[in-house]
Amino acid sequence: MSARSTVTALAATAALALAACADDPEPTDDNGIAGPDADAPEAVEVDLNLREMEFVPDEIEVPAGQPVVFHLSNEGDVPHDLTFEGETSGTLDPGETATFEVEPFTDDTVGWCDVPGHRGQGMELDVFVIG
Numbered sequence: 701m702s703a704r705s706t707v708t709a710l711a712a713t714a715a716l717a718l719a720a721c722a723d724d725p726e727p728t729d730d731n732g733i734a735g736p737d738a739d740a741p742e743a744v745e746v747d748l749n750l751r752e753m754e755f756v757p758d759e760i761e762v763p764a765g766q767p768v769v770f771h772l773s774n775e776g777d778v779p780h781d782l783t784f785e786g787e788t789s790g791t792l793d794p795g796e797t798a799t800f801e802v803e804p805f806t807d808d809t810v811g812w813c814d815v816p817g818h819r820g821q822g823m824e825l826d827v828f829v830i831g
């Protein structure tokens with residue numbers, strides 16, 4: 701696992717821990733009602749490069765129950781995507797970037813490139829859920 705992925709995941713976990721210990725009340729509207737995102741966990745952000753038959757990094761750790769936002773960059777010479785069961789980033793042409801938010805992971809899983817032949821050549825991303 702890359703140091704950047706580990707640092708990103710640890711920073712997000714630390715931010716949640718600090719927020720849970722804060723004495724400030726939840727944000728509310730003028731009527732004292734908590735806003736729709738007041739209880740929503742902060743998303744973990746992951747930079748992910750798509751190259752010829754590999755994701756860089758090719759494995760990440762994310763806290764259980766937090767949404768994940770992938771910042772994708774196709775650094776390869778052919779189209780790629782990132783797919784999880786039921787969710788896909790859509791195809792990125794060479795040089796394109798995209799942001800792809802996925803639902804919180806509850807179990808370890810694998811993402812892959814769904815372009816024909818790419819997964820078979822090893823283009824997978826291992827996601828390990830911690831906490």
